[in-house]
Amino acid sequence: MTVTRKSTEWFLYLKFIPLTVFLLYARYQGMTTLAWKEAFILAGILALCITSILIYKRVLLDRLMLGMNLFFLVGASAFLFAIMPLLYFYGTYKGAAFFCNILFVGFVTTFFAQAGFVGVQTSDASQVRYCSLLLLGGCILGLIWSTLTNAYGLFISAGLPFICLKSLQEFLAKRFTLK
DSSP: OOOOBOOOHHHHHHTTHHHHHHHHHHHHTTSOHHHHHHHHHHHHHHHHHHHHHHHHTTBOOOHHHHHHHHHHHHHHHHHHTTOHHHHHHHHHOHHHHHHHHHHHHHHHHHHHOTTTTTTOOOSOHHHHHHHHHHHHHHHHHHHHHHHHTGGGOHIIIIIHHHHHHHHHHHHHHHHHHOO
16 A cells, blocks of 8 residues: 655645746746757756655655646657657647646546546545546646647746646645545
8 A cells, every 4th residue: 555645835845846947947048949958958857856756755746747747858858869849849839738748647647546637635536537537628628728829928828728727626626625
């Protein structure tokens, strides 16, 4: 039996480090192609290290942040190994690439993880599956939104739908604590 800890405040802040470093590094390096490459590699390394620490500490991973970390790892790999189709996809469909990684994590965790995509440890498996499917639907809407609004910048195409998705995740997770 695997014991999973609930996220403490320290772990809660730790999971945002790759995103913060990614955005700040790219911004302060002028948002050039080289800056994005270095930001992806740096964030990918941090994502791998922090995810490893959280797994070692047996902390239940935030599924949306896990998808974001996968986004950094795939992006870093694309730059390091010059995977041109991935670099093209990431460069052309920035928000959609972001949501595709979250969607991948969503599918895997919805159907193969006890805590589901919603990320809640409970004995009510049907409710976890239902909430995970709702969150998966929200992620699909985020992907569609990000594709349609790609020309309007990262905040509109990725930031806003991610905030909505995170809010939905928190709302759905609270359904289990209110019972």
